Amino acid sequence: MRVLFLGDIVGNPGRRAVRTFLPGLRQEYQPDFILANAENAAGGYGLTEKIAQELFSLGLDLLTSGNHIWKREFLPYLSRAERVLRPANYPEGAPGRGWAILEKEGRKLGIVNLEGRVFMRPLRCPFRTGEELARQLRQETPCILVDFHAEATSEKIALSWYLDGKVSALIGTHTHVQTADERILPGGTAYLSDAGMCGLRDGVIGMHRDQALEMYLTQVPRKLEVPKKGPVKVEGVFLELDPATGRALRIETFRRQED
Helix, strand or coil: CEEEEECEEEHHHHHHHHHHHHHHHHHHHCCCEEEEECCECCCCCCCCHHHHHHHHHCCCCEEECCCCCCCHHHHHHHHHCCCECCCCCCCCCCCCCCEEEEEECCEEEEEEEEECCCCCCCCCCHHHHHHHHHHHHCCCCCCEEEEEECCCHHHHHHHHHHHECCECEEEEECCCCCCCCCEECCCCCEEECCCCEEEECCCECCECHHHHHHHHHHCCCCCCCCCCCCCEEEEEEEEEECCCCCCEEEEEEEEEECC
16 A cells, blocks of 8 residues: 655645645655645645645545644534544544545555644643554554654654554654654554645745744744745655555655755
């Protein structure tokens, strides 16, 4: 089984990057499933139904998210959407769902979305939530991918060891900075601390760099905006999984960018 996972899509530049580079990535990797984190796809913060449908039309099979998914006007769609996930470890009563199973031509892929707690909200334990969901999904398929939307690299690495052998892959999101620590753990779980981002190549994690510099130099809080123009890039990870056992056979990061 071949899976393509795109890092956080940031605003219109991120969507343009997907439109530009996804056809070539599909031709190169021939994925069975294409996933992306889209919590910042609408103007750099959150998601809308219209933009979700736009991303599906580009060939994405499912969208994961994180702490920025909670735009109030998006919640009705999130509540009924089957292919847009929010982190599963939010308390009972939060709209939406935190896991899904995709199926194509007899192949099934389970997806779990989790959010970290270090430097973030005090949610339910992502370790125990992830373990329980992995146990449930393995009744349907051994191939399970976890998007762990977290700030601290240490928490991401710890969860990968906790779930090693229980899931096929744990891919980190949230920082928008692609890491170079991809590996397959002894139990067969592929790991990467962060998949990176799809968006502006020369910004600050997809945002306007001049605004970011002003904020850091003056320490005056401000909302950062996504520039409308500039070269874009797409980053992510390719996975090859054994459909019989769920063990990862290959993990490879990629980056494509405009000059």
